[in-house]
Amino acid sequence: MMKPGILKSPDTSLGERFQVLFVISSPDIAVLSQKYLELSDLLSVTVSHNGQEALAFVQKRSYDVILSDYDLDDMDAITLHINLERIGQKKPFLLFSIPDRDRDILIDYAQDPQKHVDSEHDVYIIFNEQIQKIVQSVELFRARNRLELYARHLEELVEERTKQLQIAERFAIIGELATMIGHDMRNPLQVITNMQYLLEMKISKMHPDDASVLVKHGIPEIFNRIRTEVLYLNKIVSDLQDYARDIHPEVSIVNPILVMDEILKNISIPDNIQVIKRIESDFLISGDPFLLTRVLENLINNAIQAMEKGGILTLKISRVKENVCIMISDTGVGIPPESLSKIFEPLYTTKPKGTGLGLAVTKRLVEAHGGTITLVNTSSEGTTFEVTLPAS
Amino acid sequence: MEKIMKRILIVDDDLAILDSTKQILEFEGYEVETAATAGEGLEKIESQFFNLALFDIKLPDMEGTELLERAHKIRPDMKKIMVTGYASLENSVFSLNAGADAYIMKPVNPKDLLQKIKEKLDEQERDKIIDGDKVAEFLEERLLSIR
Numbered sequence A: 001m002m003k004p005g006i007l008k009s010p011d012t013s014l015g016e017r018f019q020v021l022f023v024i025s026s027p028d029i030a031v032l033s034q035k036y037l038e039l040s041d042l043l044s045v046t047v048s049h050n051g052q053e054a055l056a057f058v059q060k061r062s063y064d065v066i067l068s069d070y071d072l073d074d075m076d077a078i079t080l081h082i083n084l085e086r087i088g089q090k091k092p093f094l095l096f097s098i099p100d101r102d103r104d105i106l107i108d109y110a111q112d113p114q115k116h117v118d119s120e121h122d123v124y125i126i127f128n129e130q131i132q133k134i135v136q137s138v139e140l141f142r143a144r145n146r147l148e149l150y151a152r153h154l155e156e157l158v159e160e161r162t163k164q165l166q167i168a169e170r171f172a173i174i175g176e177l178a179t180m181i182g183h184d185m186r187n188p189l190q191v192i193t194n195m196q197y198l199l200e201m202k203i204s205k206m207h208p209d210d211a212s213v214l215v216k217h218g219i220p221e222i223f224n225r226i227r228t229e230v231l232y233l234n235k236i237v238s239d240l241q242d243y244a245r246d247i248h249p250e251v252s253i254v255n256p257i258l259v260m261d262e263i264l265k266n267i268s269i270p271d272n273i274q275v276i277k278r279i280e281s282d283f284l285i286s287g288d289p290f291l292l293t294r295v296l297e298n299l300i301n302n303a304i305q306a307m308e309k310g311g312i313l314t315l316k317i318s319r320v321k322e323n324v325c326i327m328i329s330d331t332g333v334g335i336p337p338e339s340l341s342k343i344f345e346p347l348y349t350t351k352p353k354g355t356g357l358g359l360a361v362t363k364r365l366v367e368a369h370g371g372t373i374t375l376v377n378t379s380s381e382g383t384t385f386e387v388t389l390p391a392s
Numbered sequence B: 001m002e003k004i005m006k007r008i009l010i011v012d013d014d015l016a017i018l019d020s021t022k023q024i025l026e027f028e029g030y031e032v033e034t035a036a037t038a039g040e041g042l043e044k045i046e047s048q049f050f051n052l053a054l055f056d057i058k059l060p061d062m063e064g065t066e067l068l069e070r071a072h073k074i075r076p077d078m079k080k081i082m083v084t085g086y087a088s089l090e091n092s093v094f095s096l097n098a099g100a101d102a103y104i105m106k107p108v109n110p111k112d113l114l115q116k117i118k119e120k121l122d123e124q125e126r127d128k129i130i131d132g133d134k135v136a137e138f139l140e141e142r143l144l145s146i147r
Helices: A029-036 A052-062 A077-086 A100-111 A117-205 A206-216 A219-243 A254-265 A289-303 A339-343 A358-368 B015-027 B036-049 B064-074 B084-096 B109-144
Strands: A020-023 A043-048 A065-068 A093-095 A251-252 A273-279 A285-287 A309-320 A323-330 A373-380 A382-390 B009-010 B030-037 B052-056 B079-084 B101-106
Touching: A020 A029, A020 A052, A020 A117, A020 A219, A029 A100, A043 A052, A043 A117, A052 A065, A052 A077, A065 A077, A065 B084, A077 A093, A093 A117, A100 A117, A100 A285, A117 A206, A117 A219, A117 B015, A117 B109, A206 A219, A219 A358, A251 A254, A251 A289, A254 A273, A254 A289, A254 A309, A273 B084, A285 A289, A285 A382, A289 A309, A289 A323, A289 A382, A309 B101, A323 B109, A358 A373, B009 B015, B009 B036, B015 B030, B030 B036, B036 B052, B036 B064, B052 B064, B064 B079, B079 B109, B101 B109
Parallel strands: A020 A043, A020 A065, A065 A093, A273 A309, B009 B030, B009 B052, B052 B079, B079 B101
Antiparallel strands: A251 A285, A309 A323, A323 A382, A373 A382
């Protein structure tokens, strides 16, 4: 008859032995068990002789499983289990439950192996069963933990997606609102613009005596103010509509230098701001000239607004591999650190008269061209933005 | 001899826009008719002469582009300017292909509008002279061939 052995780990190179805390008050069984359980290469066994000791052990180091005999010197296994849970031990807890017949075999064999050499076979069987039970319980416990982790991860994912959806929904509402506002406000604004123009024409064609009466009362000045504010309202509506609409660039070949020159011609640059152009050479971009004008216009306007007390506006165009890189730098007040993460978010603004859509729109427009926009640096010395667009 | 006033038709469903644009154009010395729907506009185009028409791209009874196409069939020589919003840029390109002579973006700067109108009317004037020359040339040739 073949002598049975102890189960061995199928892959000892794995190297991990499950840490078992074996709580048992019978010293004979304890020594025997430790020896036979460890023969498997799967387990590493620490023996504790009573419940109190076991409770102290688990606080010192962690075990993968606790195997406990039912009757201990100071308590029973149930009390031990309750106490373990009370101190936050959640590891698998197994009962060393063997029939009395087997227990007798173990005690006899432990006391005199030579005399009970016939029982060796049974001893192997008893411990193999225990080893299997222990390994299974640890693996089950670990699998359950992993599942819990997955579940928690899934929950987090759902939560995150929900948040993203809520944001998307909010922007969709802004989009709808913008379209509505754009539609409803455009026409009245157009009428006001028309009337303002008529007013100017009529004043300019008036008899000088009549006109001077108006000037005396400061009337043209008041109308001028109205015109400025209407222009501003128009810009808000444009920004909102820009943000809301789908962008389909009508791509042609654009010379960014010409676009820049056109913008600089059209916007009024305060006398205390010096413009420096550092253009390495003529580079062409494939893009929508109208949309790219808006991009650069927005960035240049921002730069100028950051330099209320004057400064230097630097515009740099260079070629970096497949891209044309446009840098817009100012020597203005800089962006406060707490705003940095939000500057490209819609509706975020630090300007008293900003819609908070400028940079958000700019980013959308650049990205619609397959380009990128980055804040290169900002400090109290100034700010630099970089726009990269595919070269033609 | 007093200069003949150029006639302009404005089609827009917003009455305040119609009225204020009319006032601007009249102040500039044009004779102006208005229509609040594409249908009304087409009626006027069929029954009266206009040098130029302004069409809003969005009208209650018909797309502005369709009005454009129909108007172009009736009066190919009438200059046609589409007034379009941002969102309708694609339509504007279509408009140019469908016979529009120009488009102007909202919000319309009255100065730009007047400039564009003048530009198109001048163009029309030149075309007319060229056409006149051609007719004269044609008649002359026919006359010669008869002899």
